Amino acid sequence: xxxxxxxxxxxxxxxxxxxxxxxxxxxxxxxxxxxxxxxxxxxxxxxxxxxxxxxxxxxxxxxxxxxxxxxxxxxxxxxxxxxxxxxxxxxxxxxxxxxxxxxxxxxxxxxxxxxxxxxxxxxxxxxxxxxxxxxxxxxxxxxxxxxxxxxxxxxxxxxxxxxxxxxxxxxxxxxxxxxxxxxxxxxxxxxxxxxxxxxxxxxxxxxxxxxxxxxxxxxxxxxxxxxxxxxxxxxxxxxxxxxxxxxxxxxxxxxxxxxxxxxxxxxxxxxxxxxxxxxxxxxxxxxxxxxxxxxxxxxxxxxxxxxxxxxxxxxxxxxxxxxxxxxxxxxxxxxxxxxxxxxxxxxxxxxxxxxxxxxxxxxxxxxxxxxxxxxxxxxxxxxxxxxxxxxxxxxxxx
Numbered sequence: 055x056x057x058x059x060x061x062x063x064x065x066x067x068x069x070x071x072x073x074x075x076x077x078x079x080x081x082x083x084x085x086x087x088x089x090x091x092x093x094x095x096x097x098x099x100x101x102x103x104x105x106x107x108x109x110x111x112x113x114x115x116x117x118x119x120x121x122x123x124x125x126x127x128x129x130x131x132x133x134x135x136x137x138x139x140x141x142x143x144x145x146x147x148x149x150x151x152x153x154x155x156x157x158x159x160x161x162x163x164x165x166x167x168x169x170x171x172x173x174x175x176x177x178x179x180x181x182x183x184x185x186x187x188x189x190x191x192x193x194x195x196x197x198x199x200x201x202x203x204x205x206x207x208x209x210x211x212x213x214x215x216x217x218x219x220x221x222x223x224x225x226x227x228x229x230x231x232x233x234x235x236x237x238x239x240x241x242x243x244x245x246x247x248x249x250x251x252x253x254x255x256x257x258x259x260x261x262x263x264x265x266x267x268x269x270x271x272x273x274x275x276x277x278x279x280x281x282x283x284x285x286x287x288x289x290x291x292x293x294x295x296x297x298x299x300x301x302x303x304x305x306x307x308x309x310x311x312x313x314x315x316x317x318x319x320x321x322x323x324x325x326x327x328x329x330x331x332x333x334x335x336x337x338x339x340x341x342x343x344x345x346x347x348x349x350x351x352x353x354x355x356x357x358x359x360x361x362x363x364x365x366x367x368x369x370x371x372x373x374x375x376x377x378x379x380x381x382x383x384x385x386x387x388x389x390x391x392x393x394x395x396x397x398x399x400x401x402x403x404x405x406x407x408x409x410x411x412x413x414x415x416x417x418x419x420x421x422x423x424x425x426x427x428x429x430x431x432x433x434x435x436x437x438x439x440x441x442x443x444x445x446x447x448x449x450x451x452x
Contacts, residue, residue: 084149087126088213090198091174092162097134098169101199102143102151103213104128125210128202136177153183157213159235160191160254162198163282166289171238175287178235186239189217189232192289194253194279201256201276219278220252227278227298228312228327242287245418246403250301253279253292283399291395293388300388303349303381304332305401313356316376321359323373325438328352330381336406338413343428345402348435349381355441370438378434385432393426400425 090101103126129146133139143151159178161171178184193201206215220232233252241249255277281298283290293301302308308330315322330351337344355373362369392400403421407414417424 082150083152084147085152085155087155087157087211088159088202088216089153089156090160090162090193090202091136091165092197092199093165093168094132096132098136098139098165099130099132099199100136100139100143101128101130101202103202104147104151105211124205126205126212128199130199136174153181154185156184156188157211157217158189158191158232160193160198160201160216161251162193162196163289165198166192166282166284166287171284171287175235175239179239186236187234189220190235190238190251191216191232191254192251192282194255194282194292196256201254204256204276216254216276219276227280227295227302228309228314229278229302229307230309230312231307238284242284244404246398246407246414246421247401248397248399249284250281250293250399251284253282255279283395283397285397290397293391296384297388297391300384300386301399301401303330304334304347304385304388306332314353314377314380316373316380318358318360318362318372318376320361323358323360323376324356325353325373325377326356328354328439330436334402334405336402336409338410338417338424343406343417343424345428345430347385347430347432349378349433350435352437352439353377355438357442364441370441374436374438377436377438381434381436382432389430393422396422398422398425 084102084104086102086104088103090103092099092101105126106124129143131139131143131146133142140151161174178186201216202212204212206212209215209218217232220229229252233250238249238251241247257277279292280295281293281301283293299314308327310328312327313324314327315324328351330349333348333350335346355370358364358373360373360376362372364370389400389402392398398421402425406417
């Protein structure tokens with residue numbers, strides 16, 4: 055009898071356990087690795103890039119981002135809202151879209167200008183599968199759809215290529231990491247910060263969605279462009295490349311392999327920035343904002359067309375000064391653009407807020423006026439650790 059009672063007590067908790075009610079088998083889901091959002095006459099058009107577990111990028115593909123044997127393929131669905139477009143996608147593909155493994159999302163600049171990101175962010179934050187840790191990009195000079203329809207030669211998954219450009223190669227602007235959805239949300243909700251997004255441009259040739267064109271890397275590729283500044287969830291303007299680098303330098307987003315061309319009187323010196331750390335000190339003196347910015351870093355000389363005799367002790371010092379001036383000029387250009395557009399995307403307001411929380415309450419409403427009339431002192435201390443594998447030019451004799 056005791057054994058029966060014990061067995062009954064052991065079996066009772068099993069009745070309280072939940073089953074797998076909302077489960078999906080692997081052959082019932084389509085794993086979305088990237089998504090693009092464009093404007094459409096219906097409201098919004100969403101392009102989905104999904105994995106094909108049986109595919110290989112080394113075999114043939116059809117127009118429009120791959121075919122039955124491609125590693126990924128893309129398709130588009132439109133609707134009045136994001137949810138409407140996702141639901142309409144079920145009429146195209148007989149699978150449940152699964153968003154938990156998103157590499158990135160890209161938005162066209164037309165969509166951000168006309169519709170803004172408010173509804174999109176609302177959809178992302180409410181969906182339990184969409185984690186806000188995936189990067190958000192903006193498509194420059196073209197629809198987001200075109201980016202997702204490109205197959206790339208170095209990665210079977212094109213979505214990985216764009217993310218690697220931001221996190222590994224860093225592009226021409228030298229950014230060290232991508233900007234995620236959560237970054238944009240947090241910056242938009244902060245009174246002392248304005249969000250920026252990395253631009254991506256399709257530099258592929260025609261028919262870049264077929265595997266036959268994968269023999270040429272440039273025929274199937276993307277480039278990281280300048281940074282775009284947002285206000286009230288809409289695109290406000292694009293920074294120049296110089297201003298974008300200034301934002302990256304000042305906000306400590308520089309990648310430790312970034313290349314920089316520093317101008318001299320008759321050429322350029324190319325250096326690889328190994329380390330660059332900004333130190334910002336702010337204060338309010340006699341009702342005038344004081345900003346002291348100091349950069350300290352190290353670099354390696356990669357090439358130079360300047361007529362410096364590198365065997366002389368002061369030659370490396372002159373190149374270091376050229377690098378310092380280039381960094382300072384980039385940051386000054388970005389700050390001037392911020393004042394011109396009457397929006398502070400510099401990050402200086404966040405620094406002042408953190409260093410002087412009580413004074414920030416007084417300055418907050420008129421911050422742009424204080425920034426415009428601020429006394430800004432900027433210095434840099436760059437050290438070239440090595441001139442590379444040689445000193446002088448081939449034609450210069452010591």
